[in-house]
Amino acid sequence: MTTTQTTPGGHFDIGGDLRVARMGFGAMRLAISGLDGPPNDRDTGLKVVRGAVELGVDHIDTAAFYYVQDGPAANEMIRAALAPYPDGLVIATKVGPYRGPDERHPSGEIPASGLRAEVERNLRELGRDHLDLVYLRPGGMEEPTDAPIGERFAVLAALREEGIIRHLGVSHVSMAQFAEAREIAPVTAIQNRFDITQPEDTELLALCEREGIAYAPYFPLGGFGVPDDDRVNTIAARHGATPAQVLLAGLLALSPVMLAIPGTGSPAHLEENMAAAGIALTPDDLAVLSRRDDAPYPPEGPVVRGR
Template identity: 65%
Template sequence: MTTNDVYGEWKLGDLRVRRMGFGAMRLFGAGSPEGAVEVVRRAVELGADHIDTAAFYHQGTVSANEAIRAAGLGEDVVVATKVGPYRGPRDAFPTGELAAGDLRGEVERNLRELGRDHLDLVYLRTGGLEEPDGRSIGERFAALARMREEGLIRNLGVSHVSAAQLAEARGIAPVVAVQNRFDITMERDAALLGTCEREGVAYVPFFPLGGFGLPGDARLREVAGRHRATVAQVMLAALLALSPALLAIPGTGSLAHLEENMGAASLRLGADDLALLRR
């Protein structure tokens, strides 16, 4: 049974996906590998056919890639991953960036862990959580473009980039998606979202629910009250209503939160709701 989706679909290159997907970064919250697999399978049952992951998404006994593989998903589920950050075996989170020559090893690691012979979408992820630094990404993106030509990668994206870095990447190979930090209360990337919409590039926010806890915004609570919805659902529905190019990939390790998040795909906000949220 899938969630009633009022926001339609988008094409990631040659792959069509629903605009409400699932992010695997927080799967460790399931508490066990078996619990993580259950969350992934339920996400697909609820309509997610676009799952975002990375080999460096692991904590304790839970690996996002391994959970996705164990879930036994069909080929109709698009799996996007990202490479670029370096996370050592004792690091709690990525602490650096891989050089261009090291990216093949990360692509091959994702192939092994996901049990696939090619990757549907691979992002080059740059920097940390601060503003994009503007450095050239050409050498590293070109390394991924060569792997695309070899057939290891089907589509390419970029993550945590400036407009200039996106343009640089697009001068090397087609870019089907941008993944930057964005939520309805912090639209610092609105201009780049507009560029993506005009150029037919998907814009896929990370931290669509604020990243470190839901924002304490009275406007969100007011709209949630109008629709008898939760603040999280309003934030996700508002993103989907903002631009047809915007894809949502909220993540969780909780089945209850998963049901809540996926329910946002059936929450239709009105123009007055959006005007209030963007005021």
């Protein structure tokens, strides 16, 4: 494996005052690894969360709707594994999608009147008196739209003024929605879909670079499984790395504002993901990864499941 002596990912200051390593951890797959698979083992999940912090993670991304009916919940596992929380640990969460008690996935969005209760739910489940970073994710789980988000984002802005929330972000948004949110309160982070082989959100990423705003993409490994992509596989072989490591290293190399938050319920994959921060991709590697003439999207080929 080709590595550098110091981690190329380095650090980023969210909002100018929350310093985090650029390789973080996403909690979505703590409760369930696949889209419709069985619940994960809770004890293994606790081991993964503790292991992430031991390996240097100080930025965990979670949400109250990351749970399995009659199974584990991400927020509960984070609290059980880490409380009392170590100094410097930043926990980000998302609010907005509505998930009914018997639903496996969110089916709508919480109205403005319900967002305070959802923030308070995250506080209770995590055992915190404030939340470091809260993203508003509009539109449920559908494709992003340009529907107004101002009324709902204003609720979070008011909670920020109360000191319940430290920093605000937006997720799954268009450029117009991002601009609308910034008219109400400072936005310090974006969480849109992005992976190195399909850079769909380059305009917003470029804006984040100009403004010093963190960009923490969801599905950094392509979705619920690593794509079987010839470009990725070739570069992985060149570096003695796995395809997942190449995707993560590519994100960190692409932009200084990029924060990687890969999720997994596997201790082995956790170690693999963290090691990706030490892989030094070349400009030629990045050029190959971003070339799109041979990469249909969504991927037409098989994916490697079970991360």
